[in-house]
Amino acid sequence: MALIFDRLNDDIFLIILSYLQRRDLSALSLTCKHFHKLSSPRRWTALATHKALYVSWWHDNIGTNARYVREILVVVNERAPMLPDVLFATKNIRFEGGPSVSGDLLSLLSAIKSFPRLYVLILKHFTPTTAVDIACHPSFPSIQQLTLHDVTEPATDLFYLCPNVTSLRLGLNVFHQAHESRPRWRSSPIPRLTLTALRMEARDFMVSFLEQRPMRATHVRLSALWEFTWDGISSMQDETASQLACVLTTLTPRSLYLEIPAILCADLSDRTGTLWQEVAAAAPHLRALVLHVDSSLSDDDTRWAPPDALVAELARLTLTCVHLKADPYLCWRKGDADRPRLRALAAFPGELAAAIPTLRVVGVSDGSRKLEGPRSTQWWRVEGGDGDGAVRxxxxxxxxxxxxxxxxxxSEAFCASDLDDIYSEKCRYVRG
Known part of the structure; x- marks a missing residue:
């Protein structure tokens, strides 16, 4: 029998192991070092504790298999046997709390302490109304990804206890905002910050919140906080440009991901059209821009295309990289009627490179191309233009x-020489 096993390669073994139940895989991993290497890392990458049976499977071989877990979904209103053994033997734990999490912030802090290797923390609809002295509690240095979705202001104090967070997603609940604590947030910039607003009222509150809690962020993503007209340079509300400017002035980002729901509006006479003028004034050091335009809210089947004025407006910024996403998730095609839109998208990279001397990389995503076969996302590097009058x-x-x-x-530590590799011929895309 040993000779037969010796003749089989690992690929065949993996196919055979895919038919085994978890308990059988756990037992097999104890037979020899070779089978332990094959079965454990591939079979025990995720664990859910809302069913006690899952954890009981683990307990048969908890000492050797738990360290291969990369994600655990913990439902806090259920009890599972041997859960502490799993948590202390596991790395990169993902803790997701929902409405079942108590609104008591102190109880939550106590629960988080039980996760010594907590890597991702996601809190949804967590609405404590009483502030606590957050500085009296120990920090959670293992947490690197923090999501606070539809939470009240006291819940945001958790960020104070997470000194090593590299990604923060923040969406505020505007109701029951009784809060007095103002802990000092860290002065070093957050690598990635995403701001969302589920309700219209939350937009004003978000701006006020950021002004009261001065913070910096290298890359900021604003998820459809405000609506803009079809030209991409005018807002639907008069205060939008000033609100956006306040956010950028506070955060001082180097990179901006701006989601814009584009609204088809025939009358632009009362629009200021100062969107990019405000952005240039509030974020003069902005070097990367991802402009995500969603025209799905339009009443007809018209899809957005970059207007002629957009290139001139973006030229106000000293950008190094631009990625235009024009309805990237819509598989839509309108035949001959869509040709002007396709021509505008095709001309956009060259026009932008000619208008922005600092531009070195540009990309365009177009959802309609998914049905036609070509790549829906294309990227280009910009060459030439070093001297006066030089053609790019x-x-x-x-x-x-x-x-x-x-x-x-x-990235925060970017320098121009970091892009030298993209000028290698191996990076050039050659169509077949």
Whole structure:
């Protein structure tokens, strides 16, 4: 029998193991080092504690298998046997609390202490109304990704206890906002910050909240907080541009991901059209821009295309990388009627490169191209233009290289030489 096993390669073993139940895989991992190596890492990557049976499977071989877990979904209103053993032996735990989490902030802090390797913390609809002296509690240095979704202001004090957070998603609940504590948030910038507003009232409160809690963020994503008209440079409300400017002035980002629901509006006479003028004044050091335009709210089937004025407006910014997402998630096609839109999208990269001397990378995503076969996202590097009157040209990149360039520009420690690799010929995309 041993000779037969010796003749089988690992790929065949993995196919056989895929038919085994978790308990059988746990037992098999104890037979020899080879089977332990094959079965454990691939079979025990996720664990849910809302069913006690899942944890009982683990307990048969908890000492060797728990360290391979990369995600645990913990439902806090259920009890599972041997759960502490699993938590203390596991790395990169993901804790997700929902409405079942108590509104008592002190109780939540006590629960989080039970997760010594907590990596991702997601709180949804957590609405404590009483502030606590957050500075008296020990910090949670293992937490690197923090999501506070539809929470009240006292819940945001958790951020004070997470000194190593690299990604913060914040959405505020405007009701029951009785809060007096103002802990000092860290002065160093957060690498990635996402702001959301589920209700119209939350937008004003979000701006006021950020002004009261001065913080910095290297990359900021604003998830459809305000609506803009079809030209992409005018707001539907008079105060939108000033609110956006307040957010950018407070956060001082180097990279901005701006989601814009575009509204088809025939009358633009009363619109100020100062969106990008406000952005340029509030964020003069902005070097990366992702402009995500969603026109699905339009009454007809018209889809948004970059207007002629948009290039001139974006030229106000000293951008290094721009990614235009024009309805990237919509698989839509309108035949000949869509040709002007396609021509506008095709001309946008070259026009932008000619208008912004600092631009080095540009990408365009178009959801309608998904049905036609071509790549729905294209990237180009900008070449030339070093001297007066020099012509700038575009060289198409592999999608992976364009996305990598965007990530480099979005980082806090970016310098121009970081993009030298994308000028290698191996990054050039050659159509077959």
């Amino acid at each position: 040209s575009l060289v198409e990149l592999w999608r992976e290289d364009g996305e990598r360039a965007l990530r480099l520009v979005q």
